Amino acid sequence: MGRHSCCVKQKLRKGLWSPEEDEKLLKYITRFGVGCWSSVPKHAGLQRCGKSCRLRWINYLRPDLKRGMFSQQEEDHILNLHQVLGNRWAQIAAQLPGRTDNEIKNFWNSCLKKKLMRQGIDPNTHKPITDKDYVKDEKIEFFKKKSEFFASSSSSMPMAAELEHAFHFNNGGLMLSSSMETGLIRDSFLSKSICDPLFLVEFQSGLDPIGYNSNLLAQFHQTSYETSLPNLASFDHQNTDFSDHSGSKLTTNSFMINEGRESSSTTNSSNMNTNLSAGFQPMTFEGEMFQFNGVNVKYEERNVGQWEHHMHGVQVNNASEFNIYPMGSLPGEYTHVYHQI
DNA sequence: AAAAACTGCAACCGCCAGATA
């Protein structure tokens, strides 16, 4: 278990290899051949672990390595092999003489993957982007437009009707209304709450089974969204009495303790997870970072687990992380994870 | 010209499976 014994030893060099080190390793392998890597550093006079020597030899010093750009034939070959083998880089490399798994992996991640995505092909399946992916792309497009939109806005508060007109959900996807795009109500938007990605949440009422955002406006006219969300910096896990950053108690209007099966089990667990129900549907995308209650957070997506699909609303995992489960999540679909950064 | 953002790639990390003691 743990680290390799060769790596535990003190004073082993790490990082980039110097020409002198390369020379020592090359000389040794040329003379004695590849054998027991763990004994190579000692015999070659290197302050490296055997694993590091092996990697340097395989990826850089080996005389049969082909260097330089990948040819079109190689690129096509990699694409075909990846379609069959997936991320089995070693197996792919075995089919391309002179290329290493690391080299192919880097080429894939930095070049081929992006190329496929630009062509509208899912790099994992090698098939055209699915509806689900399309929704994600829509989100990205949405935020691009949103940024442009706010960049040219004034600071007055929006009218309710304008808001409802501007932002609405479309059966799990999202749409910008034409009036927003044409800028007819552009000058109405620039409050902080709107600029916050969490402004665009769906407050489920329980009477809203299809997820249409009918309660958005009423919630918007509450004091602030920020006070209705857990403050990650000062969240008290020992206590189910939630307070916001200003010290005022959160009302059950904003949060309700989820009394479902998962709620009770996790609330009593050692990490003191607590489920809250607020019915959020965050409108942001993977990797986005933003300020939330004065705390920098990063948004991630991950698949909903087998039991998690029962959950709706917010689950606070610890002082720096919480999840948001959209209404009606199914196993395998996305939940929304926010990490403090 | 300087700073920030981006990109490519070398190297590291952690896990796993097979070999060996």
Added chain:
DNA sequence: CTATCTGGCGGTTGCAGTTTT
């Protein structure tokens, strides 16, 4: 049978060079 060692693998990180602002 169990523990440990080792090599192999895929994912990830860090950094240097390049491009953009």
